Amino acid sequence: MSSLEVQRHNQTVLKSLEQGDQVEFVRGLYSHWAVYVGDNEVVHLSGDDGARGSDMGHSFTISGVEFGKATVRRDNFWDVVGDSEVHKNNSKDEKLQHFKPSEIVRRALSKIGEVGYNLIFKNCEHFASWCRYNKEQSDQADGLLTGLAVGGTLVAAFGIAAWLKSGQKKDREKRSEY
Structure with missing residues (x-):
């Protein structure tokens, strides 16, 4: 989509939003x-370097110790959207029971100023999900973990295969020495 089409799309989405929507x-x-x-405003867990929701810039943690941080903040929709496409x-809702809109908003506003971030356990999607469903869930983080697990398994499998192959090659070389 062109930037004008994205802007029109985002305007349409904004008009359709109701309090408590993710x-x-x-x-x-x-x-x-x-x-x-409401009132063209969102509450989100955002990197401290600006309203545009750059939480990924603060993802470095070791054993839960955070390096960099993010804060729950209330910002104008347009300040957060930047050049992103919004949905x-x-x-x-298909799997989880959500609160009434007024309760979702109350929960979101109650966390303004709270600091903390972890890419896997406490990101912006976890926050929005907690506000709406009382469940910190991030499909993105779950997908990342699955990808890392699959990738690690593949690396391990290829590593074992290479190790076995190199062992077979050494055995053949030893047999050929005799």
């Missing part, structure tokens, strides 16, 4: 998540 800002390799609280995304 808002997904597609950033390319990842999405940033927020809760719509109303309450898809977890």
Whole structure:
């Protein structure tokens, strides 16, 4: 989509939002998540370097110790959207029971100023999900973990295969010495 088409799309999405809706800002390799609280405003867990929801810049943790941080903040929708394409995304409603809109908004506003971030356990999607469903869930983080597990398994399998092959080659070389 051209930037004008994205802007029109985002305007249409904004008009359709109701209090308590989860808002997904597609950033390319990842999405940033927020809760719509009304009056063109969202509450989100955002990197401290600006409203645009750059939480991925603060993902470095070792054993839960955070390096960099993010803060729950209330920002204007347009300040967060930047050049991202936006979607109303309450898809977890299919599996999870959600609060009434006023309760979702109350929960989101109650966390403003809270600091903390972890890519796998405490990201912006976890926050938005907690506000709406009382369950910190991130499909993105789960997908990342699955990808890492599959990738690690493949690396291990190829490593074992290479090790076995090199062992067979050494056995053949030893037999040929006699």
